[in-house]
Amino acid sequence: MDWQAAKTAFTEGGIIAYPTEAVFGVGCDPRNQQAVEKLLALKQRPREKGLILVAADYSQVVAFVADLKIPQDKRFAVFSHWPGPVTLLLPAAPGAPDWLTGGSDKIAVRVTAHEPTRQLCSALGSAIVSTSANVSGAPALTDAAAVRAQFGNDVAWVMDAETGGAASPSKIIDPLTQQVYRV
Template structure:
């Protein structure tokens, strides 16, 4: 039997064990963790120095991974074309949250921000986990976004359990954030 302490830590193992990871997204490096692990989310928020009231984004390989967190029945049929034609990609949609979605994800809102990514690294991580990841930019609240692993390591050091040193997706701006019900753009 293998001693688990001798097994090299992977991003999957770090997230599965409640750790916070730094990983590439479409435009910037993100901080992520298991959205179902309250302690992991609280650790991520403490690292980022972000208040829980602001809510978080979930990033997934496919829409099916998000159904646990979204109240799909409340999304009008005429809005679905906008959503699904923008995915996979760098559009984050604010959708009605399922009643069971924890406040450590939604913050003060009755909605949840979600995205189906086209980034191959994130898709692979979400496939391995079988669920979405929390996705917030890898920077302290109010600081510049992190655009390299070296910057991330300088900013977070040992606070992150694992650094996924793979390339960013090539976008120059973080994802656009839109409200699915109203079309309001929160970040363009």
């Protein structure tokens, strides 16, 4: 895998594409507002919906999470979902940018068990914005060739690897309230 090309695209504010548990995702550096705005425009996705961060481990997302707001008696229940195909809505850190939270006081984060995505996050040394590879409302793309065909040069780097074979995108829950947002 050409991790250097991925790092270059990521650090220069490019959009990258990679397989997730069920579909291909497109993403970028969550700390780069211009990159996130470019991603939202590419997908024709409203900023208010917020975005998911995917990571190799919790340390890659903890700066975006108000970790101390996760009660001690709920921490095991929260973190027992990971690694895995479950996105958690956790309290957002005070400095978590609106371009990620959509203006909410929560942030959506996932520590993936899908090995290609874990390797990518590890190689980048960062969490990645993670949203399905498609124009909002259209079916999500499931392979690298389809991503290249649909987005062409708008995506700076595409990972040639397989999705995890899951039938649907990650479940989204708020582990503190047990509310399910996506099954």
